[in-house]
Amino acid sequence: MTAIDDVAALEAELPLEALPLDAWHRAKGARMVGFAGYHMPIQYEGIMAEHSWTREHAGLFDVSHMGQLTFSDETGGASVDAALETLLPSDIKGLKPFRQRYSMLLDAEGGILDDLMVSRPGDGAFEGAAIYMVVNGATKYDDIGWMIEHLPDDVTMNHMADQALLALQGPEAGEAMAALIPEAADLIFMQSGPFTWRGVPLWISRSGYTGEDGFEISVPGDSVALLADALCALPQVKPIGLGARDSLRLEAGLPLYGHDLSPAVSTIGADLGFAIQKRRREEGGFIGHGRVMKELAEGPGSKRVGLKIEGRLPAREGAQIYAGDVLVGEVTSGGFAPSVGAPIAMGWVSLPYSALDSALEIEVRGKRIAAAVAPMPFVPHRYRRKA
Amino acid sequence: MSRYFTDEHEWIDVEGEIATVGITDYAQEQLGDIVFVELPAEGTTFEKGDDAAVVESVKAASDVYAPISGEVVEANGALEDEPALVNSDAEEDGWFFKLRIADTSELEGLMNEAAYKKFVASL
Numbered sequence: 001m002t003a004i005d006d007v008a009a010l011e012a013e014l015p016l017e018a019l020p021l022d023a024w025h026r027a028k029g030a031r032m033v034g035f036a037g038y039h040m041p042i043q044y045e046g047i048m049a050e051h052s053w054t055r056e057h058a059g060l061f062d063v064s065h066m067g068q069l070t071f072s073d074e075t076g077g078a079s080v081d082a083a084l085e086t087l088l089p090s091d092i093k094g095l096k097p098f099r100q101r102y103s104m105l106l107d108a109e110g111g112i113l114d115d116l117m118v119s120r121p122g123d124g125a126f127e128g129a130a131i132y133m134v135v136n137g138a139t140k141y142d143d144i145g146w147m148i149e150h151l152p153d154d155v156t157m158n159h160m161a162d163q164a165l166l167a168l169q170g171p172e173a174g175e176a177m178a179a180l181i182p183e184a185a186d187l188i189f190m191q192s193g194p195f196t197w198r199g200v201p202l203w204i205s206r207s208g209y210t211g212e213d214g215f216e217i218s219v220p221g222d223s224v225a226l227l228a229d230a231l232c233a234l235p236q237v238k239p240i241g242l243g244a245r246d247s248l249r250l251e252a253g254l255p256l257y258g259h260d261l262s263p264a265v266s267t268i269g270a271d272l273g274f275a276i277q278k279r280r281r282e283e284g285g286f287i288g289h290g291r292v293m294k295e296l297a298e299g300p301g302s303k304r305v306g307l308k309i310e311g312r313l314p315a316r317e318g319a320q321i322y323a324g325d326v327l328v329g330e331v332t333s334g335g336f337a338p339s340v341g342a343p344i345a346m347g348w349v350s351l352p353y354s355a356l357d358s359a360l361e362i363e364v365r366g367k368r369i370a371a372a373v374a375p376m377p378f379v380p381h382r383y384r385r386k387a
Numbered sequence: 388m389s390r391y392f393t394d395e396h397e398w399i400d401v402e403g404e405i406a407t408v409g410i411t412d413y414a415q416e417q418l419g420d421i422v423f424v425e426l427p428a429e430g431t432t433f434e435k436g437d438d439a440a441v442v443e444s445v446k447a448a449s450d451v452y453a454p455i456s457g458e459v460v461e462a463n464g465a466l467e468d469e470p471a472l473v474n475s476d477a478e479e480d481g482w483f484f485k486l487r488i489a490d491t492s493e494l495e496g497l498m499n500e501a502a503y504k505k506f507v508a509s510l
Binding site for chain 2: 042047048313316336338
């Protein structure tokens with residue numbers, strides 16, 4: 001038999017690099033795999049246990065493979081905002097200090113090049129940069145190339161390659177944060193700010209990608225092990241691998257770039273229209289606007305949907321979706337959902353078959369399993385929206 | 388009864404002309420939490436190396452090959468209700484299927500427990 005982690009299969013031919021917490025993960029007994037060009041922990045004690053721990057307590061994820069970028073100019077941010085509004089469909093000019101937004105990079109045809117988080121540091125953080133951005137690890141060098149091509153000369157982009165990123169996620173994340181950095185525990189969802197811990201400058205946002213309440217913490221790479229140790233010394237916190245991160249985000253109905261999102265698909269079909277604020281829809285002026293407007297008016301050709309699956313057999317990425325004899329789509333993420341106790345999936349389905357409760361079939365190894373379009377998230381979000 | 392091991396991480400117990408097949412403890416450990424096992428139907432015949440079963444962990448599906456040729460005489464129905472048996476007891480109650488051995492010479496060259504342990508240690 002063959003034991004293949006599909007995450008490992010994504011590994012490129014390039015030699016893998018070590019991130020700042022590499023030795024820390026190994027010392028904690030992590031099984032390491034290649035992902036996005038780095039050695040990454042896929043699991044410690046087991047995906048199921050780590051998944052449940054995060055849903056009940058707080059999990060610490062190392063997401064240092066993601067790209068952290070800042071954008072600066074000589075005009076106090078005006079050039080950055082204007083330039084980024086040509087690249088991103090979201091309202092950047094209206095982004096207030098200490099706030100963040102989900103957005104994406106679109107190509108000229110409106111296909112999705114990456115999804116990302118964009119935030120506005122207040123004065124002083126990140127050396128006075130106007131915008132701080134976190135992009136996916138597997139796409140960061142492509143993103144940087146794309147942005148260099150499209151940004152004007154008066155905007156300076158800095159890739160903070162030495163900066164680490166941790167995500168603390170789960171219902172006890174706030175309590176854990178309060179034990180270490182009490183002021184940061186007052187943040188609410190999509191708020192962020194600069195903090196200091198034992199003299200180390202941190203940028204903390206109340207966000208994450210598991211559907212749980214939690215934080216993302218940007219920390220210099222040379223201090224991240226110290227911070228990870230301090231967090232994992234708390235009774236609420238255990239280190240969690242990429243395996244559980246994937247099952248958590250799937251249950252949360254959050255799309256994963258390279259799987260559920262790609263240049264072949266569009267924002268509106270992906271159900272990410274919320275990232276394009278009214279002014280941007282109307283005014284346009286961003287790359288890919290034509291496709292967005294067309295799909296807002298006419299509807300997309302196909303849509304990203306959640307799929308409830310009958311029985312115990314998981315449907316994985318690539319499984320084809322049928323309505324009778326008609327091939328109507330494909331699973332883009334799928335697996336066993338520990339908190340649901342059943343297999344679930346996310347996929348793209350052509351518009352006429354994408355309505356809630358549409359009865360479909362998924363082909364797994366030549367067999368058809370019954371599935372239905374289901375509402376997402378599969379597990380309710382628990383973001384902390386109010387102080 | 389003799390137990391053999393393959394380098395694909397199956398174990399085979401041979402009793403007379405019947406072979407019981409499962410995956411090793413090392414294999415279940417590598418796969419992680421097992422959530423589904425697809426077993427062959429009784430009466431199916433396999434050539435050595437054929438896809439015989441599929442084991443699904445939370446993350447991924449992995450094929451289990453027939454370690455020797457033969458006809459399936461029984462599948463372990465207990466795994467349908469409790470796939471995690473493969474995690475908790477891979478080398479006993481977590482067996483996959485029993486084969487009527489077609490060619491006992493295929494058992495030659497398989498590893499015994501000591502050789503398998505050494506093989507795993509080298510991975």
